[in-house]
Every structure is written in C-alpha cells, then in structure tokens.
Amino acid sequence: MKILRVNMDKLEARAEELADEYILAGNRALVAKIMLNEVPATCHPLSASNKLILANGPLVGTGVPTSGRLSVGGKSPLTGGIKESNSGGILAGRLASHEIRAVVVEGKPMDHEFYTLVVHPDRAEVEASPELRGLGNYEVHARLRQKFGPEAALASIGPAGEARLLTAAVLSSDMQGLPGAVCARGALGALMGAKGLKAIVVPRKGRYRIPIRRRDRFRQALRAYHEVIARTPQTSEIYPKYGTAAAVLALDKMGGLPTLNFRRGHFDQAERISGQALYELITQRGGEGATTIGCMPGCTIRCYNKYPDRDGKLVVSPIQYETMAMLGSNLGIADLDTIARLNYLCNDVGVDTVELGVALGLLMDEGLIEFGDGSRVEQLVQGIARKEMLSVLLASGCVVTGKVFGIERIPEAKGQGLPAHEPRAVKGMGVTFSTTPMGADHTTGVTFREPVNHQKPEGQVQASLNAQVRTAGYDALGLCFFVATAVGPEPKLTVDLVNAVYGTDYDERLITDLGKDVMKTERAFNLAAGFNKVHDRIPDFFRTEKLPPLNSVCDVPQEEIDQFWEELERL
C-alpha cells in the first residue's frame, strides 16, 4: 500500500510506500499519526503547514461489511484541534484499488486558483479547474463523472469550502454517483479549500482485493460476522428500515432530542419527523427499498435512503438523524419535505447541517428568525453561495455567530456545535463532548447503548470511556461504527478477521489497544496545540439550566471528568 503525497506548492503528486507502523492503523488512526508526526500543532489551520488527509483502512477491499469508510482529517479550522470525519461512499474502496491507503495534501498554491487531483492508475496529476470554481457539489460531481466516466469516485467541496467557511464539508461519491457521503464536521472542507483543492477524482480501475493470508479462517470469520449482524435487531431490522432516523423518537422519548435551540428535550411534533414517518413517506413515494440502500459496496446494514418529492423525483440522498434533528426539532421545523430540501441545499453549497443548525437555533432564540420558518432558513442557506453576509456568518458556525451577536448560551464544546444528543438527558454524552479531542461530536462515543442509567451522574465517565475507546478502535480499522452495534460486544469477531487477513495473532484486546492509541495520539496533538483539561468541559448552562420535560441537568462531576485521561490509561 502507498501514501499519495500531493504537493500544492508545486502542484504535483508522488506515491510513497506505506510505513510499516501505519499498516494496521487505518482511517482515524492514520490521520492521528500523520498529524502528530508531521504537522506543527500550533500552525494556523488554513496555513500551508497544515495537511489534509484522506484515508481508508486495513480491511477495505476484503469484503468485510462496512470496511470501506473514508476518513478526512487535519487540524480543524473550526476547533483548532485535530479532527477526523468519516463517511461511507465509494472513494475509500476506489483509492484502495490503486493501492492507496491515504492521500496527504500538503502546502498551498501560490495563486488563489482551484485545482483537481486526478488519480490515474499509473500517476496522479493536479489539474487547474477554473471551470469548477463556484459550482455546487452536485454540478461538480456531474461534470467530473461526465469527463472521467460515470463510475469515477469523487470528493469535492462546494462554494462554502472555497470560501473556507467554518461549516464547510467534504462530499464524496455514494453508490448512486451522487455526493451523498458527507464528511461534515470540523470544517475540513475549509481546509480543502485553503489547499486550493476543489475536487479529487479517481476514475474506475479494476477491483483491488487485498491479499488474504489465511483464506479459510477468513471465510469462517466473515461468516460469523455476517451472522451476528443478521441476528442483531439494530443492524438487521432497525437501521435497514428506518436508517439513523430511528433515533428521533428514541431520543425524544428519553427527553434528549434537541428542540428549539436546546431549550427542550422533547419536540411535540417529533412524530412528524420520526424514522417511522420517514419510512412511510419514502416508501409511499419512492417504492419499497428506498430506505434500504448501502452507502458502500458490501454493506449489509444499508441505512442509506433516497428521499423523493411528491412526484417521486429525488430530493436528496440520504437524509439522516442529525440533520432531521438539527434542522428539524432544534429549529421547530416539523416538515420532512422542508428538511430534505434544506439538506439538499446544504450538500450542494457544502456545509455541515449540524453546525449550521446550531447556529440557526441561536438566532431563532434571539428572535431574529422565527422558529419553524423553513422558507427563511432556505433563503439563508441559498445566500451562502451568493456570499450574503448573514448567511456567511451562520455558515461560520455557532461560536462565531454567537460572538457576533453577543450570545452567551452556545451549545458547543471545543468550538464545535453540539450534535443531536442532549447531555442533560443522556448524561454520558456530556462526558464524551467534554473529553473527545474532536469537539462536540456524536461519532466519537455515543453512550446511549451503554449499560448505565443515562439519567444519573454515576458511571458516565466509564460509559463514555468505553464507548469512545471502542469507537476509536473500529474507526482505526475503517469500519462503520454502526457495525460495532452488532459486533462490538464480541471484539474477537473483528480481531479474527484482522488476523486472517494479515496472518497475525492479535488477541481480542486489539480493538481496545487501537482505540486507546488513537485517542492518546489525538490528545497528544491537541496538548501540543494548546488544549488541556480546562478545555474538557461543556458550557455551564448544561449544568445549571434544567431541561424540560425531564427538568434534568448534566451533573456528572467535573472532577470525575477531569480524571478521564488517567482512567483511559487504566483501560
């Protein structure tokens, strides 16, 4: 396997062999290691010294379900700390077909032009692409597929990334050839924009299969894997039917669905934006199976969906829980068509729906926009590409929006807006949001399936620690954290696969060890960037302002949270 180094000063790319230490460290682990080894932690995130990293993992191309996650990482322009954001789609697998484990984009162009990286089988080139400047992601993908073939795998930024906005996302190709696989959080699209990189194209190449050392053991282990996925309700029934949207009612019932700018944990119109409502609407308009689509080849969970309008025409694909909550309940918007349309617009201009939703919630709370006013929100999202000042400001994230409007009460951690998990209702999330080096991020360790009473402060540090380490472990292998819902309790299942592929003999501690290593590496980067324990906290209002209807606060003692990194060592 190789690392493709892209030098944006010289506009050239060259491949180098993957160092041995990186072989088992894929995706998030690889991002963490390259960042710590190569990037000065105090550099400005938009500077030439920062690096944009795209990485896949050690099991991609083996046929292991969900093993084709794409990670995008770097020093976050939003948080100033390390950030990795991952998605499904086809790009990770396509890079692997060129034997590329990671693309590391370095430097920045002397001009202010935008370029496209084209990865050919024998070489990679950086091409000027003035014709793509200013285009939305859907148009960029359409044009590049026209130029490089319909099966080209892409990643791109929209106008938001070009403008280096702090909500800018990186969107990559899904199995339908659309930019539906969104690495949304941490403004890594702004980093890609600062690198002058509008798009990455990897045209089709014959399938690559990673050599498997122990074929029989692999087949056996893979069968066991599939069996567990198939017998776990979450991965065999709930996700395939409702997708992540199943969480709407689940969280609402727990009193933890962010509603009206995190003022409430229950949305009285939650049923209108529930996974059940979504399932019925999509099935009715789009036909059976339109909620059960894989985002990458070989995934048996298939939580992806296609959202059609009344005439059956595709609006957006997919629509997911975080968007439904943050552009829905959090803004008092209870209409799925509106949310789907907003989701499309956000994808096209290339912004994170979570961060934008938190920022919009702040201005609604101030009375500057009316709660529930979807058409005003639509105008505002459309204003981003037109560089309208209020739109640009909102697209600069919740902390900047809060600063400009003098708002004290901002739901954020380390500068990143909270996703749709209320730490006053699911208290372990308060620990995760406080401690993860990523800033408030639900992908780093959701606790609501941990065996703990979510409404009590006791045991939450341990619950978060377990969830974070396990998530980081699967992230290091490039696996979707939804698969961990099924196979997580039996780490041996995954370790058997790794051993079969690489001819190794790791025991079941591997997942924990990989996870710990990821987190310690990320933490080391952040310490060098100036973060410390003082930054491992959520805003005071989560501790003092009671959340209806439970009227609870996040009361996990800060002193316990302060022990998090010592506890990690003991794991």
Next chain:
Amino acid sequence: MKILRVNMDKLEARAEELADEYILAGNRALVAKIMLNEVPATCHPLSASNKLILANGPLVGTGVPTSGRLSVGGKSPLTGGIKESNSGGILAGRLASHEIRAVVVEGKPMDHEFYTLVVHPDRAEVEASPELRGLGNYEVHARLRQKFGPEAALASIGPAGEARLLTAAVLSSDMQGLPGAVCARGALGALMGAKGLKAIVVPRKGRYRIPIRRRDRFRQALRAYHEVIARTPQTSEIYPKYGTAAAVLALDKMGGLPTLNFRRGHFDQAERISGQALYELITQRGGEGATTIGCMPGCTIRCYNKYPDRDGKLVVSPIQYETMAMLGSNLGIADLDTIARLNYLCNDVGVDTVELGVALGLLMDEGLIEFGDGSRVEQLVQGIARKEMLSVLLASGCVVTGKVFGIERIPEAKGQGLPAHEPRAVKGMGVTFSTTPMGADHTTGVTFREPVNHQKPEGQVQASLNAQVRTAGYDALGLCFFVATAVGPEPKLTVDLVNAVYGTDYDERLITDLGKDVMKTERAFNLAAGFNKVHDRIPDFFRTEKLPPLNSVCDVPQEEIDQFWEELERL
C-alpha cells in the same frame, strides 16, 4: 476606602470596606486580585459569573501627577483571558471623592433592559434608563450631565457595548466633560453591556484628599517628582507638544509603523499623519495650547489634545497615536481630518479604534475594501449602530472577521489585534505580545525605550520582562505609564511618595514587587481559564514574512520566550 458592590440581579448596590490586602494594590492590581479571588476563570465572559470592575489607585487625590488613572477590568469577551484597560479622565478621582476604590458589577439583570448606576454621596442606586438605549456616547454624556450637573463624572457604553460587540469600549469623562477617556481594549464595553449597564454617574462632591501620614516628606518627594518630569524631554517637551502622535515618525523611521495591513513598516505618507503635522494643524485651527491638555487634574505632562475642523469646531478630543496608525497608515489613509472624523464616530458608537483598524486592514488586504478609502470606512463605522451586518462583523474584531472570511494571516495575540508596534521592527514587542496575559496590547510593556538593539533577537526577553514588570508596577499604583518614562529609571522617587502617604517603609523594590505580583496574579487567572505556554506566541507570519523596508522578521527564539515566566521569578 470602600468597594462598591453592584448587584445587577437585584439592581442594588452596597459599599463594603476595602480589605487590607487591597490597600496598596490599586487599578490593574486590584482588578487582577478580585478576578482571581472571586470569578470562576472558566465562566463565559458574558455570563452573570463574570464581574466588571472599575478601580482607581492608592495615590489618587494626593496631587501626585497622573495618579488618577481609571482601570476597567474583567474576563475579556475578546480574549477569554483577564483584561484590564486604563485611561485618564476624571472618574477615578471622582470615585475617590466618595472614598470608593473600586466598583464591582456582578450578576446580570433578568430582563434585557439597560440601567444607570448613580453614585450619590450617601448611597448608590441602579436606575432603569430606557431613554438612553441606543444612544451614542456623546449624547449619553450630554444628557447625563444635563440631568446630574455639568461636573458629573461618567462612564458609558455606546450601541456597540449594548450589542456586546467584541470591539466595545468603555468611555469616561475627560476634563472637558466629553467621553474622551477611552478604556478601549479587550471588549470590556461588551462586558458592561452584558451587565445591562449603560452608564455610571458620579455627580460632583467636594474634593477628597487622601490623608497623608508624612506631610513634609511628601512635599519633598513630590517636588523631586515634578523636577524629574520637568527635565525629561519626553514628558516636558515631546508629549506636551505632540502627544502620543510623536510616535508616528519615530516608529516609521524604525521601520515599525504598521502600514497596509502590516504588510510594510514604513508608510510613504507618514509625514502627513505625523505628530508634527498634527501639532501644526491643531495649533493653526485651534490655537496655541490645543495640543497641550491634561486628561486628568494635576497632570503636568498634558499629552491630550482637541482636534478642530477647518472652522475651528471640535471634531474629537483627543486623537492619539494608536488611532492615527491603525485607522491611518494601516489602512493607507493619510488624511488627519478623515482619521479624526473616524475617531469621533468610533468613540460615539463605542468601539476600539485599534481592533477595528486591524479588522478593516484584513478586508482591505483581501480587496473587499480599497486601501485608503476613508469614506467607505466612514460608512462602515456608521453601519455599526444601524446593525448592518458587515459593520457588525468588523466590530466583532479581527479574529472573528478573519474566521468569517477564511483569512489565515491575522495580526493578533490571544485573540486581540495588534496595536501599532511592529514586532518585526521592534522585536521586544514580539515578546510582550506573546507573553502578556492581556493579549496583544501596547500598554503592557513597550520595549522601544529599553536599552537593547531592537533589530536583533538578543536580549528581547529581558527587555520585555523589564518593561512589563515596571509598567505593571506603575499600573498597580494607578499612575500613567507615560510618567514612568521620566521617573521609571529611579523607582525610589515613586516609592518615597507611597511611603510618605501611607507611613510605610518600602524600599525601591516596591515597583518591581508590585509589578511581579500583578503579572503572576493575571497569569494565574489565565492558567485557570485554560491558557498555557502554547498560547504565548505571535502568529507564524511575523517569524517568516519579511517586513519591508527592513526586510526583517521577529526571530526571538520561541524557546527563549517560553522561559519568560521562569525569568520573571528570578527578577
């Protein structure tokens, strides 16, 4: 002496005796101690937990020249660290006439109304003042002087402070009864706005004279003091004639005048905005002496001025170096009338000319505003009160502006824009801006009169350390740091005065000890707020981008700067 505690939850005020430990710790020292003792360092700066402190010093009312500085302090909404900003004017002395050493404003009102604190001889009251809402500082001062008498001493915020903008200043009365004494930096006006406090009024009361224990010694010491001020050219000739504006040509000749967004250190039209040009223009229009005005009673330096228009009508008073550079050379504006008009507008809406100048420079550099376009800048400043989005954004300071526009190259330290001292030309300023707990701030330790070669990296840490400790020492006594230009080399002169007033027997280490204590206290607050050595640095471009015409960089080794706080202990 007393501390007046103002409770904005209950809208009431009560006086308490000044604790013994605070007696010699005035102004900046008192701010630091109260903040460390009373305010949770991790609180949001706009929250009820933060405190707004106004303080005077232990020599106010004695007749010691410049002993009537007013400090305003708190946790800065701009930097997130501790901040003290001081000015002259008459409020500090007036508070002393009520035997008040400090006003500590706590909590915040439940409503979103604005109030005025009125300090009567026998009581202090918090009055609702809806009629002042939205008014500029000049109108506020005029109305309150009408209501409370022409000699009332005031502090107020303009619309910027009400909106809690991150450039918002606190403006207090000068000797002409105008809001010319500006505590500008660190957005303490936003903190005052968050407290719901539009103004503070202290009507006239008979003069208070602090009891002097050793009268003869005092008279003797005071005579010596005056003599040194009178024989020092800076305090007896240069400041009285040119004011701080003398620095324009001095810095320009050193290649350290921020020009065109810190792209150059020499402004080819510097002579048009020089202290000499200012002196001639003011004298010609306003008559002899219009450049030689005291900002507070008893000051013999009198660096204040009145800037008249062509018809002799007052435009603004005073106009000072930092404004002339940051709204002048830094923006390519070479017309004093334009700068004076901008200064008036900034004072009226209540924003810091330095922070605004840095933010404007960024957008000029991006080509969004033309360098030198004073009328566009005027429109933008006028747009702040009208809440026009781009104006509001600029008035949110340089870091926020930079984030929204995706700008990497921002001249700031700890979130605060650089004042008009180029650290590539006067390299000690790189150390001061890196290390001071205040963020980039010229009032914490200007090195350009230190005995060191400013263009070499050697000795700058020591130069900055000496300047910072000395400045902090005089700040603790409530003295103007300009007087230190004269008396600084002989600390005994000031210590004799302290000993005479308080009947104490400090030796000449007192200034150093007070200064060290101030800095260590501020540093302790900042450490608790999450700052550490990693934040003690200036942006990389000052180290890598050569500044014409000297083509120099700030090359003081970071490892030396990292030793600053250990070096302080050795002093």
